[in-house]
Amino acid sequence: MSAYQLFTLILLFELGSTLVLPLASEAKQDAWLAILIAMAGGFCLFFMYYGLYHYYPDLPLTEYVQILLGSVLGKGLAFCYVLYFVYGAAAILRAFGEMLVTIAYPATPLFVINALFILVIVYMVYKGIEVIARTSEVLFVAMCLLLLSGFLLLIISGTIHLENVKPVLEEGLSPVIKTAFTGTLYFPFGQIIVFAMIFPYIKERKKVKRTGFLAIGMSGLILALVAAGNISVLGLDLASRAPFPFLASIQSIEVAGFLERLDIYFILFAMIGGFFKISIFFYAAVMGASHLFQVKHPSRLAYPMGIVVLLVSMAIASSYTEYIQEVRIMLLYVYMPFQVIIPVLLLIIAFFKNRKKVI
Amino acid sequence: MLSFFKQKKNRSNPQQPKEEIYAHKQKKNRSDPQQPKEEIYAQKSSVMIDFSLSKNLEDIKRITGNSPDIVIRKVKIGDQAKTDAAVLFVKGLVDSRAVDEFFIESIMKSNHLQEKRTPEDLMGLITDEVIPLGQAQSMRNQEEIVDSLMAGNTLILIDGIDEVLTAGTQGGEKRAIQEPTTHISIRGSKEGFTETNETNIAMVRRIIKSPDLWVESMTIGQVTKTDVSIMYLKGVAKEDIVQEVRTRLNRIDIDGILESGYVEQLIEDQTMTPFPTIDNTERPDMVAANLLEGRIAILINGTPFVLLVPALFVGFFQTIEDYSSRVDIANGLRFLRVLAFFISLVGPALYVAATTFHQEMIPTQLVFIIAAQREAVPFPAVVEALIMELTFEILREAGLRLPKAIGSTVSIVGALVIGQAAVQAGIVSPAMVIVVSVTAIASFATPAYGMAISARLIRFAFIISAATFGFFGLILAFFLMIVHLCGLRSFGVPYMSPFAPFSPSDFKETFFRRPLWAMNERPRMAVGKNVTRQGENQKPQPPLSREMIMTDQKEGDTHES
Numbered sequence: 027m028s029a030y031q032l033f034t035l036i037l038l039f040e041l042g043s044t045l046v047l048p049l050a051s052e053a054k055q056d057a058w059l060a061i062l063i064a065m066a067g068g069f070c071l072f073f074m075y076y077g078l079y080h081y082y083p084d085l086p087l088t089e090y091v092q093i094l095l096g097s098v099l100g101k102g103l104a105f106c107y108v109l110y111f112v113y114g115a116a117a118i119l120r121a122f123g124e125m126l127v128t129i130a131y132p133a134t135p136l137f138v139i140n141a142l143f144i145l146v147i148v149y150m151v152y153k154g155i156e157v158i159a160r161t162s163e164v165l166f167v168a169m170c171l172l173l174l175s176g177f178l179l180l181i182i183s184g185t186i187h188l189e190n191v192k193p194v195l196e197e198g199l200s201p202v203i204k205t206a207f208t209g210t211l212y213f214p215f216g217q218i219i220v221f222a223m224i225f226p227y228i229k230e231r232k233k234v235k236r237t238g239f240l241a242i243g244m245s246g247l248i249l250a251l252v253a254a255g256n257i258s259v260l261g262l263d264l265a266s267r268a269p270f271p272f273l274a275s276i277q278s279i280e281v282a283g284f285l286e287r288l289d290i291y292f293i294l295f296a297m298i299g300g301f302f303k304i305s306i307f308f309y310a311a312v313m314g315a316s317h318l319f320q321v322k323h324p325s326r327l328a329y330p331m332g333i334v335v336l337l338v339s340m341a342i343a344s345s346y347t348e349y350i351q352e353v354r355i356m357l358l359y360v361y362m363p364f365q366v367i368i369p370v371l372l373l374i375i376a377f378f379k380n381r382k383k384v385i
Numbered sequence: 386m387l388s389f390f391k392q393k394k395n396r397s398n399p400q401q402p403k404e405e406i407y408a409h410k411q412k413k414n415r416s417d418p419q420q421p422k423e424e425i426y427a428q429k430s431s432v433m434i435d436f437s438l439s440k441n442l443e444d445i446k447r448i449t450g451n452s453p454d455i456v457i458r459k460v461k462i463g464d465q466a467k468t469d470a471a472v473l474f475v476k477g478l479v480d481s482r483a484v485d486e487f488f489i490e491s492i493m494k495s496n497h498l499q500e501k502r503t504p505e506d507l508m509g510l511i512t513d514e515v516i517p518l519g520q521a522q523s524m525r526n527q528e529e530i531v532d533s534l535m536a537g538n539t540l541i542l543i544d545g546i547d548e549v550l551t552a553g554t555q556g557g558e559k560r561a562i563q564e565p566t567t568h569i570s571i572r573g574s575k576e577g578f579t580e581t582n583e584t585n586i587a588m589v590r591r592i593i594k595s596p597d598l599w600v601e602s603m604t605i606g607q608v609t610k611t612d613v614s615i616m617y618l619k620g621v622a623k624e625d626i627v628q629e630v631r632t633r634l635n636r637i638d639i640d641g642i643l644e645s646g647y648v649e650q651l652i653e654d655q656t657m658t659p660f661p662t663i664d665n666t667e668r669p670d671m672v673a674a675n676l677l678e679g680r681i682a683i684l685i686n687g688t689p690f691v692l693l694v695p696a697l698f699v700g701f702f703q704t705i706e707d708y709s710s711r712v713d714i715a716n717g718l719r720f721l722r723v724l725a726f727f728i729s730l731v732g733p734a735l736y737v738a739a740t741t742f743h744q745e746m747i748p749t750q751l752v753f754i755i756a757a758q759r760e761a762v763p764f765p766a767v768v769e770a771l772i773m774e775l776t777f778e779i780l781r782e783a784g785l786r787l788p789k790a791i792g793s794t795v796s797i798v799g800a801l802v803i804g805q806a807a808v809q810a811g812i813v814s815p816a817m818v819i820v821v822s823v824t825a826i827a828s829f830a831t832p833a834y835g836m837a838i839s840a841r842l843i844r845f846a847f848i849i850s851a852a853t854f855g856f857f858g859l860i861l862a863f864f865l866m867i868v869h870l871c872g873l874r875s876f877g878v879p880y881m882s883p884f885a886p887f888s889p890s891d892f893k894e895t896f897f898r899r900p901l902w903a904m905n906e907r908p909r910m911a912v913g914k915n916v917t918r919q920g921e922n923q924k925p926q927p928p929l930s931r932e933m934i935m936t937d938q939k940e941g942d943t944h945e946s
Contacts, residue, residue: 030887126857130742134854142854146861150868160871160885161864167884287746290856297860 027224029233031159033241034166035306036221040245041169042303043118044214046125046273046296049253051266053205055191058254063206065246068215072238074369075218079225079234081376087222088314094375103368104318110364111220111311112331115304116338117353119144122300123339124346129273130293140339144308147301148332151309152325155227158305165298172298173248176276176291180255185278190258212357214249215242216365223310308335432527438469438544445473448531455534460492462507462543469544470507478537480556488539488552508546520553532610555583562588565667565689567834572709574670578689582612585669585684585691589616592673597621603634605648609641612686613648616672622679623913626876630681630694645690648683652694654874659842661835662875664696671705679912695875695911697882699895701836702726707898716897723896725830729840732824733770734847734859736817740766742855758814767852769813773821774848776803778841781825878910900924 053060082090088107092100123140131139150158180186195202218238228234252272257265259275268274273292280286312331316324343349435441442457449455458472472488492511512521520538524530530549534540537555562584564570565577574592578585586600597619605613613634617627633652642648649663650656666672667689672682675693683692702722707715740759744752762769780799784792803822807813824844831837843866850858873880883891891908893899902923906916 028886130855130857139854139857142858142861146865146868149865153868153872157868157872160879160881161868163885163887164867164871164881165864284748286748289743289746293856294860297857297864301864 027155027159027227027229029228029230029237031163032221032224032228032234033237034162035159035224035302036218036238036241037245038162038166038169038299038302039217039220039306040214040242041248041295042214042299043121043296044249045252045299046270046292047121048266048268048271049249050205050210051271052209053202054196054266055193055257055262056195056202057205057257058191058250059194060202060206060210061246061250061253063203064210064215065242065250067207067211068218068242068246069239071211071216071365071369072218072242074373075222075225076235076238077373078369078376079222081380083231084226086224086226086313086317087219087310088317090376091372094372094379101318104314107364108311108314108318110360111223111307111314112335112338113342113356113360114217114220115307115311115335116342117349117356118300118304118307119335119339120342120349122296122304124349125270125296126293128346129270129289137336137340140336143300143304144332144336144339147305147308148328150305151312151332152328154325155224155309158302158309162302165302169295169298172291172294176279176288176295177251177255179279179281179285179288180259180275183279183281185259185275185280186255187261188258190261191254209357212361212365213353215246216361218242219365219369220306220310223313224306304335308332311335433525434527434530434542434547434549436545436547438471438542441542441549442471442473444527445531445534448527449534458489460489462492468507471540471542473534473540473542474554475534475537477557478535479539479554483554483556484539488541488554492541505546508543508548508550511541511543512550521550523548523550525549536610559584567690568666568668568671568832570668570670571706573705574668576669577667578669578691580687580689582614582684582686585689586614586616588669589672589676589682592669593618593676598676601631605634605637605639606642607638607640609643611642613642614684616676616682616684618676618679620915621677621907621912622681623911626695626878626911627681629876630683634683642685642687644688645683645685645692648685649692654876655872658869658873659839660698660870660873660880661701661833661839662696662873662880664693664700664833665690665835666693667691668705674705674708677918678907679910681911695878697875697878697910698870698880699884701831701833702896703898704832708901712898712900719896719898722830722832725827726836726840729824729828729831729837730844731847731859731863732827733774733817733820733844734851734862736820737766737770737848738851738855738859741852755814755816758816761811762814764812765852766817767848769817770821770848770852771845773803773807773813773817774824774845777821777825882910883908 050057050060050064078087078090082093085093088104091104091107094100095103119140122143123136126139127134127136150161221238225234256271256275259265259278260268260271264274265271270292272295273289276288276292279288308331312324312327315321315331316327321327343352435444445455446457454476456474456476460470460472462468462470470492472484472492474484495514508523512523524533525548530540530551533551537553537557538551539554541550541552559581560579562576562579564575568577576588578588582602590598595618599617599619601615603613603615604610615627615630615634630652634648637648637651639647639651645665649665653662655662664675666675672691672693676682680693680695683694685692702719707719710718739747740755744756747755759766764772776799780795780803784795784799787795804818808815808818828837828841828844831840847859847862850862852858854861871879871881871885879886882888883895888909890906891910894904894908898904902919902925905919905921905923907918909916
């Protein structure tokens with residue numbers, strides 16, 4: 027895997043579900059600022075994960091955890107991480123299923139949509155990281171073209187009203203920072219922890235740091251731009267109430283009385299991003315499980331674990347509102363420890379362990 | 386299979402670089418497949434030729450089932466014509482003029498042979514002085530001798546010598562060099578390959594007159610014994626890939642090779658795919674162009690279609706004419722071809738998805754028109770699409786193999802069925818006719834037949850997925866296709882390169898091309914050491930800028946007054 031492939035993977039991963047769902051909506055018209063601040067936090071998190079990778083460049087997260095914490099505790103934690111990855115994949119799968127049911131297929135059962143989606147993902151994960159990376163390169167180009175043309179169409183159709191974003195920092199900096207560090211930092215930036223399972227496959231090791239920063243910075247900028255765009259197109263009121271603000275903005279595009287109702291744009295965005303986000307979580311889960319249980323051919327786990335993810339995605343919540351509520355709780359009590367607290371502790375342990383060796 | 390193996394290995398121990406695994410795999414292959422073949426030959430070679438001429442002739446008659454096309458011409462040579470000898474050849478396979486003049490006539494008339502000599506001397510004499518032909522050699526192995534006879538060589542047997550002289554007299558009726566029928570030339574050589582390997586090799590050599598153009602020959606097919614040649618530019622082609630081609634060809638153990646498609650199916654990387662991973666062509670100039678890019682040509686006797694490996698996805702959208710025509714026009718045409726391929730894949734599927742699930746996305750006025758047309762149609766859009774697509778494919782298939790006289794009838798009837806009548810009968814809507822015919826025309830715009838036909842098959846899958854889940858199904862099917870494409874390899878080279886894995890140096894040469902003067906390097910995918918294609922500063926320029934006449938120019942510098 028090359029550094030460029032890592033770049034496209036991180037970017038698609040970051041844009042995955044966040045482009046679709048409302049992001050940092052608590053910060054109101056300063057959502058874009060919250061995203062940028064969270065991005066700065068994301069840099070720190072990435073630096074931390076990179077630090078761990080730096081100590082163990084050949085091992086994925088679930089392996090070096092066992093070195094750092096000992097066999098029993100390490101295996102327990104690795105198993106928890108596998109569960110977290112499965113949950114991550116399932117949660118995003120659920121979000122996409124719900125989104126498709128809401129906007130396009132009200133009569134189709136959620137289970138069928140989720141099952142089809144996970145089937146294609148399993149097929150890709152079965153083929154291995156090389157194929158995932160190559161596919162991401164191809165679809166990255168498609169994503170870029172879509173984004174560019176989307177923005178262009180928004181500008182041409184004249185629906186952008188920049189005064190909607192003003193006033194900047196109406197209620198001071200604190201709500202913005204609070205939003206950034208209670209939500210946006212963990213979703214999506216903290217989720218980069220999944221890449222701790224993928225870093226060992228990268229050939230150009232020296233470029234990992236630069237590529238990661240570049241990809242996170244780029245995705246942060248795009249997300250901030252989209253958030254600002256949404257508010258300026260829809261106005262604060264509509265943007266904070268719409269379940270899928272980006273869809274609403276795209277629907278406002280009207281060019282020459284011919285190019286209108288470009289829902290397909292939104293579906294494409296959502297599917298490309300979601301496809302990779304779920305795939306990467308799922309891949310990490312499969313790899314983690316196969317290391318943990320010493321399965322010789324990880325690809326054999328792809329199909330059974332695909333069924334697990336599918337069932338979890340259905341069992342997570344009984345309705346979309348419940349799901350949203352649950353994700354809020356998960357954000358603080360599951361995402362934060364797994365993405366911030368445990369890695370910090372691991373990094374400290376790794377630091378002391380490796381310092382001893384040198385002396 | 387190969388790629389799958391590699392990936393699995395990769396996943397289990399990521400630290401091991403890919404090349405190492407590749408080399409390891411090759412090493413294993415290299416020693417393996419050649420052994421059994423040699424063993425077979427070793428067993429066969431037990432029977433040697435006898436001293437007695439009559440017994441030898443009996444043996445050959447017995448082995449060949451006394452076939453009447455094997456001509457045995459007995460002659461007497463030596464002192465007072467005491468020694469019996471025989472000339473053997475297969476009627477029709479040999480150049481009969483050569484056999485008559487150089488063999489029978491020269492043996493009968495030669496003065497040297499009248500002298501008193503031992504049979505051994507006679508043999509040497511015939512080889513050295515009497516027969517003015519190249520490719521003469523003596524053989525003792527009965528099996529080899531019969532094979533040589535069947536390959537169109539002429540044999541000379543002399544009584545009392547357990548050796549046979551064979552001389553190359555291959556000839557007989559051949560098709561002349563004609564214009565290729567499948568790859569029409571718009572600008573460029575009008576020559577097409579023939580069925581004979583020697584002619585084909587010579588045609589390429591006539592274009593590339595370099596000693597670096599290396600040819601390796603082998604015989605594949607236990608029964609047909611087909612000549613297969615590998616051709617590559619030494620130093621330009623990657624040595625790994627050449628070796629891989631050699632290995633895979635040597636591995637083939639089959640009774641007959643009748644066409645290059647047989648070889649193709651036996652050496653491709655992945656068999657479970659509708660996409661061609663090996664290119665073929667009928668044109669020597671296309672082979673030459675590909676050789677210059679480091680690819681390897683596989684020529685098979687008996688077919689004008691030459692295989693080219695490794696083949697990449699983008700290569701199927703390029704034609705040799707792209708490089709002869711102007712840059713901007715060639716680029717425009719390439720984009721057009723990709724667009725046409727895309728339409729031929731998803732055209733009807735998009736229509737079905739939009740009319741069945743996403744009517745809101747169609748502009749209002751258009752949706753009214755379509756709805757009005759579809760009002761009288763008794764079928765859902767997907768049935769309509771499938772009926773029309775199937776009808777079209779049946780027409781195409783029927784027209785393909787018919788004699789030309791009947792073919793035109795089919796197309797007239799077809800046009801009536803597909804177009805006018807179906808609409809008037811109210812079975813399909815006019816919009817559907819437009820969609821299907823645009824798709825049909827688009828599917829013929831792909832230059833490579835193998836790629837176009839795969840698009841036709843996949844189109845049906847797209848229609849069905851679009852009919853069941855609208856754009857969601859369509860996009861999922863598209864993802865599936867891209868994942869599949871990204872997983873393919875052609876002789877170890879990723880099929881989707883230079884897109885995935887992205888290679889900036891090769892990317893300049895894909896759906897668009899740079900001006901010829903800027904193509905300083907060969908594409909890296911298949912090229913070994915020799916990367917440089919041309920010298921620097923190839924851009925043609927007028928001797929002096931005429932855009933703006935400078936004041937310090939001397940008089941007479943410009944031709945404008």
